[in-house]
Amino acid sequence: MSGARHVLVVGGGLNALFAAVLLGRDGHRVTVLERDPAEAPEPEVAWEVWQRRGCGQFRLPHYMQARFRHLLEAELPDVADSLVAAGALRYDVLAALPAAVSGGTHDGDDRFATLTARRPVLEAVVARTAAAQPGVRIRRGCTVRALVPGQPALPGVPHTAGVVTADGDEVRADLVVDASGRRSPLPALLADLGAAPPAEEQEDGGFVYYGRHFRGTMPDLRGSVQQWYDSVTVLTLPADNGTWSVTIVGSSRDQQLRALREPERWTAAMRCFPLASHWIDAEPITGVDAFGGPGDRLRRLVVDGRPIVTGLLPLGDAAAFTNPSVGRGTTIGLLHALRLRELLRSSDGAHPGEVAQLWAQDTAAAIEPWYRATVSTSCSRLAEIECDRTGVPAAPDDRWAMAKAMSAGTRRDPAVLRMQLEIAGMLALPPEVLSRPGAVERVLAAGGGAPRYPLPGPARHELLAAAGITVPA
Ligand SMILES: Cc1cc2nc3c(=O)[nH]c(=O)nc-3n(C[C@H](O)[C@H](O)[C@H](O)COP(=O)(O)OP(=O)(O)OC[C@H]3O[C@@H](n4cnc5c(N)ncnc54)[C@H](O)[C@@H]3O)c2cc1C
Incomplete structure (x- = not known):
């Protein structure tokens, strides 16, 4: 050349x-x-x-993310094939969700599948x-x-x-x-x-991650791979060869959550999330890895x-x-x-x-x-x-209000779910998705005015109590 x-x-x-x-x-x-x-x-x-x-x-x-698979298959298809041969998982989030949430299969849904x-x-x-x-x-x-x-x-x-x-x-x-x-x-x-x-x-950085890997039969997806709750986020991330990880993410200033490094407390905390707790019913292949997130x-x-x-x-x-x-x-x-x-x-x-x-x-x-x-x-x-942790209100944030409405709307309107998956999968940026005719109205109709945490899960004090974490008086 x-x-x-x-x-x-x-x-x-x-x-x-x-x-x-x-x-x-x-x-x-x-x-x-x-x-x-x-x-x-x-x-x-x-x-x-x-x-x-x-x-x-x-x-x-x-x-x-889904975009990763798109790029690999288009530009490095042999690497995508080698990954599959090594046991990487082609994971179709929509197909994994209950039909009541996904609205069944639509043309083009394949774009949300990733290789992980x-x-x-x-x-x-x-x-x-x-x-x-x-x-x-x-x-x-x-x-x-x-x-x-x-x-x-x-x-x-x-x-x-x-x-x-x-x-x-x-x-x-x-x-x-x-x-x-x-x-x-x-x-x-x-x-x-x-x-x-x-x-x-x-x-x-501000986040801290308490994550653990498991092996077994891939659990079914009842919420999304990322679920927001009072003062924590729960990640259930499928991976290769019948493995996956489960992570509780909190604020790095949250001293009380540090006890989640102990597997028993981590397990007790995970049991509080009905849409995610079944992801820990398998063989753990690591302890709880704690990682203070970089900025x-x-x-x-x-x-x-x-x-x-x-x-x-x-x-x-x-x-x-x-x-x-x-x-x-x-x-x-x-x-x-x-x-x-x-x-x-x-x-x-x-x-x-x-x-x-x-x-x-x-x-x-x-x-x-x-x-x-x-x-x-x-x-x-x-x-x-x-x-959530301190009780000190956060400053008003319109973009976040829209992201929250979209997240809540994913459980009520399959079209909003697909918008959210486009953004999460890095297939389109939020302004591109929200500038489509009728998109904002649809998001607000499905998720506007939803409670702060619509998924079933514990309040912070319930989570801490379940994990045996004492709150200083
Ligand atoms: C906790 C955590 C979880 C993450 N989870 C995800 C996820 O779920 N999905 C996702 O897409 N991304 C995730 N990421 C991000 C992802 O890991 C990074 O984006 C990715 O590793 C970046 O690759 P890189 O090659 O740029 O850098 P790195 O993978 O960090 O590689 C840099 C390399 O440079 C070498 N090096 C450094 N200094 C020198 C030197 N002076 N001379 C020679 N070599 C040197 C290092 O040894 C290292 O091997 C996560 C990151 C963190 C921290």
Whole structure:
């Protein structure tokens, strides 16, 4: 291919691997440098044997959205096939719901189906595909600790010509991609290179997750995979090979919920949710994993209209990290990796400053709207559960009122359910769905004026009492 480049990817997580496969197939030479030393095992044993200290969420609950399956089947169908062969689950939320809620099967409902798996299984499949891809080399146990300065392409703006590893190896490339995740060391690396600081927007994490994996016969879906209750959210997330996870999500300021780390209390708490409690009637394959959720962060390397560095592009979580409460990170990352492939296709021979600008524009157009929608939902939900916990009212929030009406309406109007699934599955952004003729009226008719928590479930004091959590007087 003309315009083939040597692309060096920092980090070897999901997005690095997706990018490596996509760019390798376009004829680029790709070198992936991953800090964790362990080679990717066969997907069948990945859950049992793969240790990935560099990725804190590696063994924590993951669920892929419907858009993820759409992108995979369209762009990487062999990866979708390999996932299915490794036991990934094609999960059709609508088909799984009772017909009284879904309204039966309609034309086009297939679009809501996803393909999902536990994170180690998913990553092992993508890693195996990347390792077999001609032109791709994956070096594990290789930490990047510095950027190599190149000839500046713009006056006063450092250029990156490669990286230096912890062993002192200098690896040069035509383009460096930072895919080192939410803990990306990029600001420090840029400072050492003499670059101005990136522009960053950050939101407080604020959620804490108490999750547990199970194995057995996949339980039936009585509510949605995400259910809102007084001061907590419950997630029931199907995965591969007859496994799934169940998670109670609360506010990280909620000291009382910390007792849910104990399996007995967690189990007693889960028994309070009639639409979800049957998901724990199976063999647990983990204890209760507690994880204080990280906040959202958007990082830009074009500041005030001018690149702060050239020759380096941020990808996936390193560019836009969304807190896990709505499970969008892997889908956003795959979208971003596909945009990177398009950028390299269209920018053959372009000036490095122009490449930096185009990437910033692409990220703003394709990724930022999902980042903002996710931040909006999670900030509002966090404010609501903080209000549940403290009794201090949250500020009025019209967008959240509409999201709540839509959520309540999903139980009463199958058309509203489908609107909500489009948004949750990342098939359409909320403004797109709500701007359709009659959509707002339909949502309000079905869910406007519903109680704050329409699903059957405990009040906060009942939940705490059931879990044996004492409330200080
Ligand atoms: C608790 C939790 C639950 C989540 N649940 C979901 C979910 O249900 N659905 C969903 O879609 N998303 C979920 N996510 C988000 C998802 O995990 C991320 O979006 C995804 O992992 C991002 O992939 P990445 O490749 O960008 O980064 P990562 O997967 O974090 O990979 C980054 C890699 O870079 C390596 N690295 C770091 N620094 C260096 C260095 N200096 N040199 C070399 N290598 C380096 C690390 O070792 C790591 O392997 C969740 C996240 C969390 C925290």
